Amino acid sequence: xxxxxxxxxxxxxxxxxxxxxxxxxxxxxxxxxxxxxxxxxxxxxxxxxxxxxxxxxxxxxxxxxxxxxxxxxxxxxxxxxxxxxxxxxxxxxxxxxxxxxxxxxxxxxxxxxxxxxxxxxxxxxxxxxxxxxxxxxxxxxxxxxxxxxxxxxxxxxxxxxxxxxxxxxxxxxxxxxxxxxxxxxxxxxxxxxxxxxxxxxxxxxxxxxxxxxxxxxxxxxxxxxxxxxxxxxxxxxxxxxxxxxxxxxxxxxxxxxxxxxxxxxxxxxxxxxxxxxx
Amino acid sequence: xxxxxxxxxxxxxxxxxxxxxxxxxxxxxxxxxxxxxxxxxxxxxxxxxxxxxxxxxxxxxxxxxxxxxxxxxxxxxxxxxxxxxxxxxxxxxxxxxxxxxxxxxxxxxxxxxxxxxxxxxxxxxxxxxxxxxxxxxxxxxxxxxxxxxxxxxxxxxxxxxxxxxxxxxxxxxxxxxxxxxxxxxxxxxxxxxxxxxxxxxxxxxxxxxxxxxxxxxxxxxxxxxxxxxxxxxxxxxxxxxxxxxxxxxxxxxxxxxxxxxxxxxxxxxxxxxxxxxxxxxxxxxxxxxxxxxxxxxxxxxxxxxxxxxxxxxxxxxxxxxxxxxxxxxxxxxxxxxxxxxxxxxxxxxxxxxxxxxxxxxxxxxxxxxxxxxxxxxxxxxxxxxxxxxxxxxxxxxxxxxxxxxxxxxxxxxxxxxxxxxxxxxxxxxxxxxxxxxxxxxxxxxxxxxxxxxxxxxxxxxxxxxxxxxxxxxxxxxxxxxxxxxxxxxxxxxxxxxxxxxxxxxxxxxxxxxxxxxxxxxxxxxxxxxxxxxxxxxxxxxxxxxxxxxxxxxxxxxxxxxxxxxxxxxxxxxxxxxxxxxxxxxxxxxxxxxxxxxxxxxxxx
Numbered sequence: 001x002x003x004x005x006x007x008x009x010x011x012x013x014x015x016x017x018x019x020x021x022x023x024x025x026x027x028x029x030x031x032x033x034x035x036x037x038x039x040x041x042x043x044x045x046x047x048x049x050x051x052x053x054x055x056x057x058x059x060x061x062x063x064x065x066x067x068x069x070x071x072x073x074x075x076x077x078x079x080x081x082x083x084x085x086x087x088x089x090x091x092x093x094x095x096x097x098x099x100x101x102x103x104x105x106x107x108x109x110x111x112x113x114x115x116x117x118x119x120x121x122x123x124x125x126x127x128x129x130x131x132x133x134x135x136x137x138x139x140x141x142x143x144x145x146x147x148x149x150x151x152x153x154x155x156x157x158x159x160x161x162x163x164x165x166x167x168x169x170x171x172x173x174x175x176x177x178x179x180x181x182x183x184x185x186x187x188x189x190x191x192x193x194x195x196x197x198x199x200x201x202x203x204x205x206x207x208x209x210x211x212x213x214x215x216x217x218x219x220x221x222x223x224x225x226x227x228x229x230x231x232x233x234x235x236x237x238x239x240x241x242x243x244x245x246x247x248x249x250x251x252x253x254x255x256x257x258x259x260x261x262x263x264x265x266x267x268x269x270x271x272x273x274x275x276x277x278x
Numbered sequence: 279x280x281x282x283x284x285x286x287x288x289x290x291x292x293x294x295x296x297x298x299x300x301x302x303x304x305x306x307x308x309x310x311x312x313x314x315x316x317x318x319x320x321x322x323x324x325x326x327x328x329x330x331x332x333x334x335x336x337x338x339x340x341x342x343x344x345x346x347x348x349x350x351x352x353x354x355x356x357x358x359x360x361x362x363x364x365x366x367x368x369x370x371x372x373x374x375x376x377x378x379x380x381x382x383x384x385x386x387x388x389x390x391x392x393x394x395x396x397x398x399x400x401x402x403x404x405x406x407x408x409x410x411x412x413x414x415x416x417x418x419x420x421x422x423x424x425x426x427x428x429x430x431x432x433x434x435x436x437x438x439x440x441x442x443x444x445x446x447x448x449x450x451x452x453x454x455x456x457x458x459x460x461x462x463x464x465x466x467x468x469x470x471x472x473x474x475x476x477x478x479x480x481x482x483x484x485x486x487x488x489x490x491x492x493x494x495x496x497x498x499x500x501x502x503x504x505x506x507x508x509x510x511x512x513x514x515x516x517x518x519x520x521x522x523x524x525x526x527x528x529x530x531x532x533x534x535x536x537x538x539x540x541x542x543x544x545x546x547x548x549x550x551x552x553x554x555x556x557x558x559x560x561x562x563x564x565x566x567x568x569x570x571x572x573x574x575x576x577x578x579x580x581x582x583x584x585x586x587x588x589x590x591x592x593x594x595x596x597x598x599x600x601x602x603x604x605x606x607x608x609x610x611x612x613x614x615x616x617x618x619x620x621x622x623x624x625x626x627x628x629x630x631x632x633x634x635x636x637x638x639x640x641x642x643x644x645x646x647x648x649x650x651x652x653x654x655x656x657x658x659x660x661x662x663x664x665x666x667x668x669x670x671x672x673x674x675x676x677x678x679x680x681x682x683x684x685x686x687x688x689x690x691x692x693x694x695x696x697x698x699x700x701x702x703x704x705x706x707x708x709x710x711x712x713x714x715x716x717x718x719x720x721x722x723x724x725x726x727x728x729x730x731x732x733x734x735x736x737x738x739x740x741x742x743x744x745x746x747x748x749x750x751x752x753x754x755x756x757x758x759x760x761x762x763x764x765x766x767x768x769x770x771x772x773x774x775x776x777x778x779x780x781x782x783x784x785x786x787x788x789x790x791x792x793x794x795x796x797x798x799x800x801x802x803x804x805x806x807x808x809x810x811x812x813x814x815x816x817x818x819x820x821x822x823x824x825x826x827x828x829x830x831x832x833x834x835x836x837x838x839x840x841x842x843x844x845x846x847x848x849x850x851x852x853x854x855x856x857x858x859x860x861x862x863x864x865x866x867x868x869x870x871x872x873x874x875x876x877x878x879x880x881x882x
Contacts, residue, residue, distance in 0.1 A: 050866075052865045052866050081824065082824055082864070083824040083825045083826065083827050083828055083829075084828070085828050085829065085830070085866070110791075110821065110825060111825075113791045113792060113793050114793060114825065115793050115826075115829070115831060115832055116829070116831070117793075120793060143751075144749045144750050144751050144752070145750060145793070146748050146750050146794060151750065169751065172751050173751070176751075
């Protein structure tokens with residue numbers, strides 16, 4: 001048995017153990033169209049990925065991420081299973097997530113609990129790509145990390161991956177004034193969640209709430225407009241100047257025609273605030 | 279002692295040259311079996327433990343504090359009925375001694391006897407020197423004082439206060455004790471003089487040949503004498519003067535109960551009053567024996583240590599514990615049937631000495647702090663209360679007490695706790711670890727005890743303790759992760775419930791995989807998984823090794839390297855050893871880790 005097989009066996013076994021008997025072995029799915037190289041051509045990069053020279057290994061990881069080949073994907077997965085140092089693991093995880101496969105999740109989850117915060121952040125960022133309950137759960141756990149940068153990565157991942165399970169936790173972080181959660185909540189909110197966020201008026205810092213609602217208002221896919229009007233009215237209650245700033249940005253970003261009630265409502269609020277209530 | 283005897287000899291010879299009439303002499307008949315037998319026979323002692331007071335009712339006489347140091351109050355209390363008999367303001371400067379129908383104490387600079395029924399002063403006599411101590415029996419009061427270089431023992435009629443006799447000593451006398459018509463007076467730390475209370479004549483005296491005599495404890499039936507080292511029971515065998523040939527006893531006093539003694543130091547003037555020394559006492563009874571050492575009643579003894587009463591067996595093992603809520607017990611006594619204690623807040627508690635069960639609770643009903651008390655309660659055996667023994671709760675209360683004076687007692691408590699089986703005890707020990715205010719030394723002791731405990735029933739409790747993780751939002755941190763893991767490791771090799779092991783492994787792996795687990799804790803977690811896993815832990819540990827084998831921080835930690843390699847090499851199978859070889863061969867592996875692996879696996 002080669003070293004690689006031993007490692008792989010251990011990691012796959014751990015994966016099976018961790019997710020239960022229903023888990024499937026890694027499925028080698030990588031888009032085939034436009035593949036620039038054949039598997040045999042990858043040998044140099046695969047060899048370099050195991051180099052003790054971190055710079056060489058990192059470059060190899062980045063290169064492998066550009067190939068839509070199962071062999072490149074397997075090489076990255078194997079390397080992560082063997083254990084990589086941060087300078088190599090971070091680009092390897094990014095490269096892996098460039099062509100996601102279900103089997104990646106367990107490997108990435110392993111790094112989401114790594115002692116090194118940059119490893120955790122990279123793993124959480126990568127996990128955002130996977131519509132997998134294990135990945136989502138890992139992101140929610142990451143929101144409670146003791147390191148702010150990791151929480152930010154988790155929140156960003158939650159927003160990007162539309163992780164609804166993370167909403168309650170992010171509302172708690174919003175109450176602590178964490179900007180990343182404000183941005184993530186704005187990213188994944190629908191009108192119902194928007195109302196839920198609005199209900200936190202007085203429970204979270206005004207500036208954070210204003211940022212969250214302002215970003216939500218500016219989202220082109222958020223609507224219909226009556227829902228935006230509700231947001232504007234909610235922001236009108238916020239005393240922090242950040243609310244006016246966000247509404248002004250909304251007015252600027254929205255065309256005057258056709259007329260949009262939410263924009264008109266925002267103008268009224270801004271005029272009232274900046275014009276001293278004329 | 280030799281030096282003090284030399285000084286005493288010089289003093290006595292000097293006084294003899296001046297023509298003084300010393301009753302207590304250096305040269306005198308001593309350790310005379312015949313005279314001792316006659317002296318003991320003269321005593322008028324009850325057949326059973328009985329109060330001294332003429333009504334034979336169990337009483338206590340407490341001294342409470344007033345607005346100023348001289349404004350104190352004597353509270354006479356009937357333990358049987360639970361009623362206060364009387365209260366009297368008095369500038370009491372000594373312990374209160376109880377006679378048949380009077381009590382006597384130093385008040386200001388006078389020896390004052392009060393009517394025991396109503397508390398009114400009956401007679402007063404001036405103390406013409408430095409007060410050393412006082413005592414009483416049913417009919418008389420006795421006073422020892424020092425005047426210059428002469429010590430005096432004086433007998434007074436309890437009814438009138440008339441001086442009956444007076445005996446001088448050219449060497450130091452200790453505070454006296456009395457019962458049944460005789461007075462016991464320690465002399466020059468080496469002798470115990472037995473004096474006829476009626477005439478003042480010395481009946482006989484005992485000399486301690488291998489131990490000084492500086493402590494006295496006298497009950498209605500028995501006199502004990504000795505020192506901090508141990509106590510003699512006064513009987514016919516006392517004439518030997520030696521521990522081996524007399525009825526002598528020593529109990530095992532745990533080192534944590536520092537300063538505990540068998541009785542008041544008779545040469546310490548401070549201890550002739552109510553002091554904190556009263557709160558560190560061995561309490562015991564004994565039964566007569568013809569030969570051998572002293573035989574303790576109930577095959578055990580009790581130690582009163584401030585707020586706590588602790589019952590011990592003859593082997594020194596803790597039988598039970600009682601913790602007085604909130605305040606200290608300022609006085610205690612063994613009545614022959616119960617240990618009775620009085621707290622600073624006036625609460626009275628009676629405890630069964632063999633089991634620790636509470637037999638009675640009463641209250642003086644005073645709002646003033648109690649300074650001390652004298653019990654006249656020999657034979658008291660209340661049964662109004664029947665509270666079960668709450669030793670675990672008491673030990674927990676001791677262990678978690680905030681009072682820094684008791685840090686060593688807390689160690690004793692956790693040691694005793696750890697000897698008790700059951701998950702509840704483990705929970706309580708873990709609570710000590712989780713207590714931020716507990717002293718580190720105590721925590722260290724608890725950790726060792728948890729490991730030594732090896733109680734399979736505690737595994738679920740230990741697992742439960744692992745449920746807390748680092749959580750920024752909940753503001754939680756694992757509590758005592760390393761010690762808990764170490765305790766789990768201590769269960770290795772014992773028969774454990776399979777479900778409990780599975781749950782423990784899952785919880786341990788949660789910390790193995792957690793980013794916040796520090797290397798010292800990781801080492802313990804790895805050790806615990808290897809100890810109880812029986813192979814189920816190998817995959818998780820193998821994955822952990824791979825994740826960190828090239829890591830600068832954890833991978834470079836020597837203790838982690840050793841723990842993970844041992845866990846996989848010794849607990850694992852061929853697959854794990856092959857994995858280790860491959861890791862050692864990987865050029866990215868931390869060099870010291872590779873060396874550790876090679877060292878452990880050997881050349882092949």
